[in-house]
Amino acid sequence: MRVLALLDGTIADPDTPLVRADDLGLSRGDGVFESVLVVDGQPRELAAHLERLARSAAMLELPRPDLAAWERVTRAVIDAWPEPGELVIKLVYTRGPEFGDGGTTAYALGLSIPGAAARKRAAGVTAAVLERGYDPAVVDRAPWLLLGAKTLSYAVNMAAMRHAKTIGVDEVIFTGTDGTVLEGPTANVVLATGRSLRTPPPSSGVLAGTTQGALFRAAESAGWNTKVEPVDRSELARADGLFVVSSVRRITRVRVLDGVDLPDSTDLAAELTGLYESEY
């Protein structure tokens, strides 16, 4: 199922061509996006997604997005979605046609969520640690690398996911050249030890995750200690629980890391999922 809406809120036929062949989003990945989870008609963390869209756009020096219009178009897709249950809405914002009048390209596309996400959430996943190839210290020095922006240039992320498939694992956890943990290609990494949750900081070039943010908010209210700080790669296997979290995955536990069984975190995953869900 697909529902497409233009930024003015008009619902469009998803089979109608919308993006020009010279769009810089297509030819150079020059644009930004968001993926918003909607459950039973309610978008989750919409304000945080829109703020991140604006932050990413600012990093690319795109015209400041009209967040009220993006909120309206998100709700237009939700209103036009014909089924109960879950969907993901992709908000896509590009620099527009290379040989156009300078206008940007902007649309929202609602999509069904493949059943695999829920199956992996229930069963847990296997993961491999892969190098991302940068030192987190470069983030401040080289803003043109756009580390921490959710750009349309996801070819590297998708290649890492294909590599995971080739070596027979479900997920990837990236590390920096300094040996610290970064994030997954489309998820944040969270470790639980005792009543503490940790995640690597956005200053290391990872995305500030809306799901991680919601989980930490709920956990703090329930008396957990939360820390956003560098995590060494060697700490991954020592935690009571290791999780990949994102809008579509929600809270998914890692069962096996680099071929080694991790401590059973089934109960912990249920508890953290309960906390995260309590936000909605």
Ligand code: PLP
């Ligand atoms: N990190 C990356 C690189 C991502 O692409 C995503 C989401 O797609 C995340 C983290 C998790 O972000 P969120 O929880 O806001 O979906």
